[in-house]
Amino acid sequence: MDSPDADGLLAEQLLRLTRRVHRIQKHHLETRRLGITPAQSRLLRTLAHYGSPPRMADLAERLEVVPRAVTTLVDALEASGKVRRVPDPTNRRVIRIELTEDGGRALRELHSARRAAAEDILAPLTDEQRAVLGGLLDTLVDGTSVPADSASVPAGGADAARGPGRDC
């Protein structure tokens, strides 16, 4: 055991970083530039990853929020013309959400803005370090279902044997 508090310290760092990301996302990014809030941005991105227009409940699940929260977000996005509610012909209970052209445009702008913000945060890291970080984050984020192999990224190697990037 190194210091008795190693994980507590890591947690602290994680919290600080988390906070920073949060702030940047809020201030630096979507809100001002495009007139959409972070949550709306998240919904748009999620939407873009879907093949066919999802139902509200699908979005809720994917966003890990309660369905009611999606309603509000979609309300706002629809009001600003970024998405459209489309009735499902086979089941009149459900409505499907699809991206409008305007929404697609916003998404593209978002994407590049986000890249810039990432650069902002990641500036102190070398490319190698970024690769390593990517691998670790991947393990962390996907690690909910416990892969257990844990490829043990040995610091230097730019292994980054990441899964299929489902980002655009």
Place this chain on the structure above:
Amino acid sequence: MDSPDADGLLAEQLLRLTRRVHRIQKHHLETRRLGITPAQSRLLRTLAHYGSPPRMADLAERLEVVPRAVTTLVDALEASGKVRRVPDPTNRRVIRIELTEDGGRALRELHSARRAAAEDILAPLTDEQRAVLGGLLDTLVDGTSVPADSASVPAGGADAARGPGRDC
């Protein structure tokens, strides 16, 4: 590798992780267990790192929020007996915030709860990986000197002149 989107992907992962940390902190942690909210927890921790009782404005600065936000938090914490507002004898404009014994107790509980939560998040990582992650986060978090306005530091890792944060 450097797919054209490497940083975008990293950003995506960062956002997801951020979200996850946020959720865990909220649900799993302080709120239920101790009856204090995440923001209050943050204030308590910040308070503990101060040598002498800080002013409201100090806390606001440290927490990176507007002073008014601190007022609300302190209101709540004072109401539940975790902190105390103490008038400053040398300057009647300022009040100083200090931790009560109850607050100290809460803080200790918080600390261990947070360690557990960290363990929860970091579970998929080996000790080695944690060390590496710690180093990277250290580099990242300390790299804050840029005030995030008009930053845009060129991408090259060359600028990262900082020595080894810890390992790597």
Place this chain on the structure above:
DNA sequence: TACTCACAATGAACTAGGTCCTGATATTGT
């Protein structure tokens, strides 16, 4: 067929966190 139950989206009301603008005091500089 009619009843009941489950599901999908949403309305209403609430909490937490945070912002801005305004104002009341107290301190300080001239």
Place this chain on the structure above:
DNA sequence: ACAATATCAGGACCTAGTTCATTGTGAGTA
């Protein structure tokens, strides 16, 4: 003594999320 300024707090507002209740629809079953 008086004006400028710093410190804190009240009020109104926003974002993001929750729970609970309601409405419309679909489906299984007596």
